[in-house]
Amino acid sequence: MTQRPRLTPDQLRSRWWFDNADHPGTTALCIERYLNYGVTLDELTSGKPIIGIAQSGSDLTPCNRHHIELVKRVKDGIRAAGGVPFEFPLHPIHENVRRPTAALDRNLAYLGLVEVLHGYPLDGVVLTTGCDKTTPACLMAAATVNIPAIVLSGGPMLNGWRGNERVGSGTIIWELRKRLAAGDIDYAEFLARASDSAPSVGHCNTMGTASTMNSMAEALGMSLPGSAMIPGPYKERAMVAYDTGERAVEMVWQDLRPLDILTREAFENAVVVCSALGGSSNAPIHVNAIARHAGVALDNDDWQRLGHRIPLLANVMPAGAYLGEEFHRAGGVPAVQHELLERGLLHGDVTGVDGRRLADSIAGRETQDEEVIRRFDNPLVEHAGFLNLKGNLFDSALMKTSVISPDFRRRFLENPDDPDAFEGRVVVFDGSEDYHARIDDPELGIDASTILIMRGAGPVGHPGGAEVVNMQPPEALIRQGIESLPCLGDGRQSGTSGSPSILNASPEAATGGPLALVQTGDRLRVDLGRCEVRLLVDDDEITQRRQRLDAQGGYPYPAHQTPWQEIQRTLIEPLDRGMTLRGADAYRDVARQ
């Protein structure tokens, strides 16, 4: 990366607002109200960088709430480096609670943050992240606006425990739901055990979407090396908050901007790291979205090409056995990068927010615990990335291969005549309410070879896209020991789920995707060797079904509940294109416009 000349104080962006002799009236209006709580005239006009802090924590977003404390250290760092901190709120996003889904808020928070960063006197920004969508929303906005920006994750919660067993966020819920369905535990026990997984401040302690996306921020070079996975309550977390604030000021002087960091090579690095982490199936959606806003071509074929062959090195739930604390102590993201870089699988020349080459930043930071962060020669799974499946039902759908269990492999993928392929009768559900209402209906004839299909769960069908594709089998099958069936759908699934579903199918049923034409009783063939899924129904029959559906006005979806749901539905791109807003990626580097 070619370095730009250091800025001089009169080149600061904030000077237009705070020291603009051509518009004295405007300057006076901008300045006077900041003085009303004690900011001094000198702070605003003597050429100190003004550093925004996008505060994602609030009582509504408990995963990020300790940023309210952490930003005190960020501000200390900013002041020590000669900057002035201005904290402001990010639209709250809480993954578990937001109805109908937190995915509605990613693009809304993005839009809001773009307007703040563009419209206010900020020279740089610290982006506080944590819960799933807070991280991509911030990175998308940083790419669009392109003022110096640095990510500070809140870090995962401490490990959850029951006795001497680790209890992981989200992962335990999927487990307990099966125990409840099988009648092993009651509702009170369910709630008590679920709360074991959340012992402290911080985001999910598994390698769900939150840990994955904060690790992606670090792998992209947008946060300080080693910072993503420091547990929320650790003292190092507050220390790195200070360092992040300090660094934000220096980035302004160096004029080191997000689009200098978010290069094609950086995205390729992120894809490779994601596989080695056993990262969330939501990562391709969000990382593709960040790439679109950065003007970098990245699609699900890239994820398969670059990522599928990469081995699983992080022994962290849901793909592995440990949680965030062990992962951090074993060396965190730099230890994983170290292993991959040694094998020539990463670009070592990319520059991160620390202003250094990746290869220099992670030098000597190898794994400190080879059980938790594996050596390349001793992985948990040989090929851990995503397969990008295609066929006559969709253009793209992903399967996370790191979580294919030995049981699933034995039951579906070890037919000697036809390895890596299986066929089955499908049972179709239209959205998660339909699934819950009918899954235990014996009339459906679900057995150990059935393939469950979920549709109406994409970003238009269920505004924002529902995390519902990982469907559990009927209770009767679970009692017989069949704990999973192949699932396929146009929705997403939680990053904490250990299910190898075929998900994010695009285009979705609600926008005319052929998934709308499938009927219960059809047969489906899944061939992982060929990366193909085919509905085994002849073309004439498909054509007739299409005509009938068109005559009914297409696949139905529920009414909009809010203005934003309507706006987003009319503008949203499919999941394989990152569910960005159509046209938004045409805006780039807007800080200079």
Ligand code: FES
């Ligand atoms: Fe917020 Fe998992 S629910 S991080």
Ligand code: MG
């Ligand atoms: Mg989720």
